[in-house]
Amino acid sequence: MEDQKRQDQASAEVQARIRTSFERQGLMGHLGARIAHIAPGRVHIVLPGRPEVTQQNGYFHAGATSAIADSAGGYAAFTLFPEDTSVLTVEYKINLLAPAVGDHIEAVGTVLKSGRTLTVCRLEVFGVRGGERSLVATGQQTLICVNARPE
Amino acid sequence: MEDQKRQDQASAEVQARIRTSFERQGLMGHLGARIAHIAPGRVHIVLPGRPEVTQQNGYFHAGATSAIADSAGGYAAFTLFPEDTSVLTVEYKINLLAPAVGDHIEAVGTVLKSGRTLTVCRLEVFGVRGGERSLVATGQQTLICVNARPE
Amino acid sequence: MEDQKRQDQASAEVQARIRTSFERQGLMGHLGARIAHIAPGRVHIVLPGRPEVTQQNGYFHAGATSAIADSAGGYAAFTLFPEDTSVLTVEYKINLLAPAVGDHIEAVGTVLKSGRTLTVCRLEVFGVRGGERSLVATGQQTLICVNARPE
Amino acid sequence: MEDQKRQDQASAEVQARIRTSFERQGLMGHLGARIAHIAPGRVHIVLPGRPEVTQQNGYFHAGATSAIADSAGGYAAFTLFPEDTSVLTVEYKINLLAPAVGDHIEAVGTVLKSGRTLTVCRLEVFGVRGGERSLVATGQQTLICVNARPE
Numbered sequence: 001m002e003d004q005k006r007q008d009q010a011s012a013e014v015q016a017r018i019r020t021s022f023e024r025q026g027l028m029g030h031l032g033a034r035i036a037h038i039a040p041g042r043v044h045i046v047l048p049g050r051p052e053v054t055q056q057n058g059y060f061h062a063g064a065t066s067a068i069a070d071s072a073g074g075y076a077a078f079t080l081f082p083e084d085t086s087v088l089t090v091e092y093k094i095n096l097l098a099p100a101v102g103d104h105i106e107a108v109g110t111v112l113k114s115g116r117t118l119t120v121c122r123l124e125v126f127g128v129r130g131g132e133r134s135l136v137a138t139g140q141q142t143l144i145c146v147n148a149r150p151e
Numbered sequence: 152m153e154d155q156k157r158q159d160q161a162s163a164e165v166q167a168r169i170r171t172s173f174e175r176q177g178l179m180g181h182l183g184a185r186i187a188h189i190a191p192g193r194v195h196i197v198l199p200g201r202p203e204v205t206q207q208n209g210y211f212h213a214g215a216t217s218a219i220a221d222s223a224g225g226y227a228a229f230t231l232f233p234e235d236t237s238v239l240t241v242e243y244k245i246n247l248l249a250p251a252v253g254d255h256i257e258a259v260g261t262v263l264k265s266g267r268t269l270t271v272c273r274l275e276v277f278g279v280r281g282g283e284r285s286l287v288a289t290g291q292q293t294l295i296c297v298n299a300r301p302e
Numbered sequence: 303m304e305d306q307k308r309q310d311q312a313s314a315e316v317q318a319r320i321r322t323s324f325e326r327q328g329l330m331g332h333l334g335a336r337i338a339h340i341a342p343g344r345v346h347i348v349l350p351g352r353p354e355v356t357q358q359n360g361y362f363h364a365g366a367t368s369a370i371a372d373s374a375g376g377y378a379a380f381t382l383f384p385e386d387t388s389v390l391t392v393e394y395k396i397n398l399l400a401p402a403v404g405d406h407i408e409a410v411g412t413v414l415k416s417g418r419t420l421t422v423c424r425l426e427v428f429g430v431r432g433g434e435r436s437l438v439a440t441g442q443q444t445l446i447c448v449n450a451r452p453e
Numbered sequence: 454m455e456d457q458k459r460q461d462q463a464s465a466e467v468q469a470r471i472r473t474s475f476e477r478q479g480l481m482g483h484l485g486a487r488i489a490h491i492a493p494g495r496v497h498i499v500l501p502g503r504p505e506v507t508q509q510n511g512y513f514h515a516g517a518t519s520a521i522a523d524s525a526g527g528y529a530a531f532t533l534f535p536e537d538t539s540v541l542t543v544e545y546k547i548n549l550l551a552p553a554v555g556d557h558i559e560a561v562g563t564v565l566k567s568g569r570t571l572t573v574c575r576l577e578v579f580g581v582r583g584g585e586r587s588l589v590a591t592g593q594q595t596l597i598c599v600n601a602r603p604e
Binding site: 323324327330331352363364390392397398 | 474475477478479480481482483484503504505506507508509510514515516517519520521523524539541542543544545546547548549
């Protein structure tokens, strides 16, 4: 797995571009999320469990699950965009399949179709406890490529 | 508006049930969200703007927008559930219509169809600056009524 | 109602453009659907009940319900597009709220947000029997405006 | 492929149950759709191209694409249901990725999560021309298991 992951990394330039953008997302830092892997067309984001990200029964809140899924899909799309562009989420749909429990959850965004204007991603979120991994949410997302605004 | 809102409140019992549940949602407190209104079949949640809830361009993060939309819809459904039941989000879909900016955003969850097992809600999120209010996201959500687990 | 509808019609040019397109949709004719109303940003399509549009229990098939909902939303968006453009459905989501029964069903597509590239519509489908009308499906749809291809 | 498919068939009883239900769906017959494969948790439905299933540019209409996708997912769920139950679509979301062209289209519904009450399916539709197969739509669907009504 680690070997496969290593072979499967986006270019240093793309990784840097995504990490820089991620660090500017106040919400991701506030939740405690971090990028775990950046491949061409696929990004993993991890969120450790702690009381600040729960719903009323102590599970991960659907809002936290969705937030990292949305970011994972957005950055997965972004890995395939040309320079000087930016990514916006048009819409997404997510099914919460099971209570999201675990030491951490991991969102995986994967590009299904990459177009000039629109990109469609699959979103998956896994609950991870020790070596066990189970699918807790699955979704589908549409993103748009826009010209980056001059600073 | 205030008059209309006042007439339009859920019973004290339902309000208490929802506020108690909301306070147990670690994520809502961590984001700084609060319940603004509880009517039968409709709940409003407000999230003030601050760096902790932004995406990379300084707008409200889609994850924050979705999190309060999901909670607003969940509690809107919950206002119509019998006692000793609990609410879970089955799935939702949300379109992000415009960059979410404002002093705060306000999510409104409204029950469209209330069934014995499943409830469907409309989700709307508004950006509010001064007296101006504009729709920044709209969605649709399915929820399920489950027996509350014994404590 | 009839008065309000009459005041509320799209221009003759827009109506003609939409009726011409609709007549080229082999599926709509094959199902027996017809356009019932064309307002700026809102289109109604009616589908009479008959065995050819049912599912296994004799209700309108979700596929038929969705087909006219999708077309109603597409044409609602199209009423607001510039000349020499065409409309494509990017995606939609629909909740089937109740068995679709009635003498006919009526889909109403309404533009919620009209952008230069993307448009978002609300989709509603009603079952109609005699004077009674009940909501049987509700959805949300994203459409894209593309240049019409030269013939 | 054929070998893999042969090994991968649902029981004769399940196949019969599904074919009987499918034949009662007036819409499927009217469109000209047929069941191509029934595996446990996965059903394929094929729709040949002809003018009766097109939109205004001669592609397969999104409504036809969605109709067979919805049925494929519904029957995929149904393969895993206990006897004396019935399946209803709660909701689905579908992205139309590319113009649906081909000699025929093939919808594949696959169960992602099977629960006692709710089942979630992935929906995929392929355009097939000669030996070539390309993904034209992808979706996600929620279904509910209900007691079959006594006849």
